[in-house]
Amino acid sequence: MSNRSDESSTPYQLDRLQEVPAFHRDARRDGRLSEGQLVYYGPQPSYYGIGEVKRINGSDIAVDFRGTGLFDVHEEIIEQRYLIGIPPEKMAEL
DSSP states (O other): OOOOOOGGGSSSOGGGSOOOOTTSHHHHHSOOOOTTOEEEETTOHHHHOEEEEEEEETTEEEEEOTTOSTTOOSEEEEEGGGEEEOOHHHHTTO
């Protein structure tokens, strides 16, 4: 993990993404993610940044975050309930 001193190094304006706790109904409403879809870690968008779904194995999702967040994570396996899909129209705001 690298030492990032601030959020300005991320290419996205992650503060525009809503924080959604894992058990909140907004986190469970969609539930269907697909390979290639852009997602973020709902509880705290700035931690992981924005990533692309690479593989799906049941409720475990492999996401390529490309180091876009504060944790500088490149690929992580996260339970689906923690991931929020990003609508294409929202990407223009980021």
